[in-house]
Amino acid sequence: MELYLERGFGQTTVAQIAERAGVTERTFFRYFTDKREMLFDGSERLQQLMVDAVAGSPADATPLDSIGTALDAVGSVFVDLTRSRTRQVIIDSDESLQERELIKRDRLATAITGALRDRGVEEPVASLAAQTGIGVFHVAFASWIAPGNTLGYAEIARNLLAELRIVTNGS
Amino acid sequence: MELYLERGFGQTTVAQIAERAGVTERTFFRYFTDKREMLFDGSERLQQLMVDAVAGSPADATPLDSIGTALDAVGSVFVDLTRSRTRQVIIDSDESLQERELIKRDRLATAITGALRDRGVEEPVASLAAQTGIGVFHVAFASWIAPGNTLGYAEIARNLLAELRIVTNGS
DNA sequence: GTCTATAGTACGATAGAC
DNA sequence: GTCTATCGTACTATAGAC
Numbered sequence: 001m002e003l004y005l006e007r008g009f010g011q012t013t014v015a016q017i018a019e020r021a022g023v024t025e026r027t028f029f030r031y032f033t034d035k036r037e038m039l040f041d042g043s044e045r046l047q048q049l050m051v052d053a054v055a056g057s058p059a060d061a062t063p064l065d066s067i068g069t070a071l072d073a074v075g076s077v078f079v080d081l082t083r084s085r086t087r088q089v090i091i092d093s094d095e096s097l098q099e100r101e102l103i104k105r106d107r108l109a110t111a112i113t114g115a116l117r118d119r120g121v122e123e124p125v126a127s128l129a130a131q132t133g134i135g136v137f138h139v140a141f142a143s144w145i146a147p148g149n150t151l152g153y154a155e156i157a158r159n160l161l162a163e164l165r166i167v168t169n170g171s
Numbered sequence: 172m173e174l175y176l177e178r179g180f181g182q183t184t185v186a187q188i189a190e191r192a193g194v195t196e197r198t199f200f201r202y203f204t205d206k207r208e209m210l211f212d213g214s215e216r217l218q219q220l221m222v223d224a225v226a227g228s229p230a231d232a233t234p235l236d237s238i239g240t241a242l243d244a245v246g247s248v249f250v251d252l253t254r255s256r257t258r259q260v261i262i263d264s265d266e267s268l269q270e271r272e273l274i275k276r277d278r279l280a281t282a283i284t285g286a287l288r289d290r291g292v293e294e295p296v297a298s299l300a301a302q303t304g305i306g307v308f309h310v311a312f313a314s315w316i317a318p319g320n321t322l323g324y325a326e327i328a329r330n331l332l333a334e335l336r337i338v339t340n341g342s
Numbered sequence: 343g344t345c346t347a348t349a350g351t352a353c354g355a356t357a358g359a360c
Numbered sequence: 361g362t363c364t365a366t367c368g369t370a371c372t373a374t375a376g377a378c
Contacts, residue, residue: 013372013373013374014373014374014375015373024343025374026343026344029374029375029376033375034374034375035373035374035375062338063338064338064339095274098274098277099270099271099273099274100270102270102273102274102276102277103266103269103270103273105273106269106273124310124314124331124334125334125338127310127313128306128307128310128331128334128335128338129338131303131306131307131309131310132302132303132306132335132338132339134306135299135302135303135305135306136299136302138302139295139298139299139302142298143295160295160299163295163296163299164299164303164339165339165340167233167234167235167296167299167300167303168235168303168335168336168339168340169336169339169340184347184348184349185348185349185350186348194366194367195366195367195368196349196367197366197367197368197369198365198366198367200349200350200351201365201366204350205349205350206349206350343378344377344378345376345377345378346375346376346377346378347374347375347376347377348373348374348375348376349372349373349374349375350371350372350373350374351370351371351372351373352369352370352371352372353368353369353370353371354367354368354369355366355367355368355369356365356366356367356368357364357365357366357367358363358364358365358366359362359363359364359365360361360362360363360364
C-alpha cells in the first residue's frame with residue numbers, strides 16, 4: 001500500500017513490491033494470485049461473519065431481518081477508519097481494482113443468497129434480499145468512510161436499513 | 172464470440188481474433204481497450220435508456236417508481252434470448268469477464284443515482300434506490316435467461332419489483 | 343527457481359475519404 | 361488539407377508453466 005500510494009497502482013511493479021518486502025517475485029505470486037488481490041485480504045473473513053449471522057438469526061426472522069443481523073455482525077471489521085479510507089483511495093484510483101472489489105462484493109451476495117436458501121427462503125426472494133442487503137452494505141460503508149462523517153458503521157447500517165424500508169414502501 | 176466458445180476465453184489470443192476478423196492486432200486494440208470489452212458493447216445504450224427513463228418519469232413518482240420506469244425502458248434490449256444465454260455462458264466461464272460485467276453494472280447504478288439526484292432525490296436515498304434497482308435488474312435478467320423460463324424480461328422485472336416491496340415490508 | 347507466452351502500451355508511419 | 365482508419369514495431373510487466 002505504501003508503494004501504491006507513492007507511485008500509483010499502475011506504476012508499481014511486482015518487482016518493486018517484492019523488493020521492498022524482501023522476497024522474490026515468485027514468492028509474491030505464491031501469496032497472491034495477482035497484484036490486486038493483496039488489497040482484499042479480509043474478504044473471506046467478512047463473508048464468513050455475514051453468512052454465520054444469517055445462519056444464526058432467529059427462526060422467525062424475515063429475510064430482511066436476517067440481512068440486518070449480517071450487517072450488524074461485520075461491525076467489528078470496520079473500526080480503523082483511517083486505514084479503510086486510505087485503502088479506498090487506492091481502489092478508487094484504478095479501474096481494475098474497482099473490478100476486483102466488485103467481484104468480492106458479488107461473491108458476498110452469492111454467499112448470503114445461499115445462507116438464506118439454507119434457511120428455507122425460496123428464490124427469487126433469497127437473491128432479491130441478498131442483492132438488496134449488499135446494496136445497503138455498500139452504501140453504509142461508503143457513508144462511513146465519507147469525509148466529515150462522525151457516525152460509526154453499525155449505526156449507519158441500521159439507519160440505512162430502516163431508510164430502505166421507507167423507500168420501498170412508497171405509494 | 173465464436174472463438175471464445177470454441178477454445179475458451181483464456182485460450183483465445185488477440186492474434187487469433189484479429190486474424191479471423193481480417194485485421195491486425197493493432198486495429199483490434201483501436202476498437203476495444205482490451206480483450207474483454209468486446210462483450211460489453213451495448214452497455215452505454217442500456218445506461219442511456221435507463222437514465223432517460225428516470226429523467227422522464229412523472230414529477231410525482233417516488234424514487235422506486237422511477238426505478239420501475241427504468242426497468243421497463245430496457246425491455247427492448249432483452250429480446251434475443253439465445254444470444255443473451257450464449258454470451259452469459261462465456262462470461263460465467265471466466266472470472267475476469269465477471270469482473271468486467273460487474274463494473275458495467277456498477278456504472279449503471281452510479282448513473283441512475285445521478286439521474287435521481289437530478290430529480291431532487293437526496294442522499295442516501297438516491298444511492299439506496301439505485302443500488303436496489305440494479306439488484307432487481309440483475310435478478311430479473313438472470314431469471315429471464317434461466318433454463319426453462321418462458322416469461323419475457325419486462326414481465327419478470329415488474330413481478331420482482333412488486334416482490335421487493337413485499338420483502339422489505341416485513342414485520 | 344527459471345523460462346516464456348501474451349496482453350497491453352507507446353510511438354510512429356502510411357494512406358484513403360471527403 | 362484535414363481527418364480518420366489501418367498497420368508496423370519495439371517494449372514492458374503480468375502471470376502461468378514447468
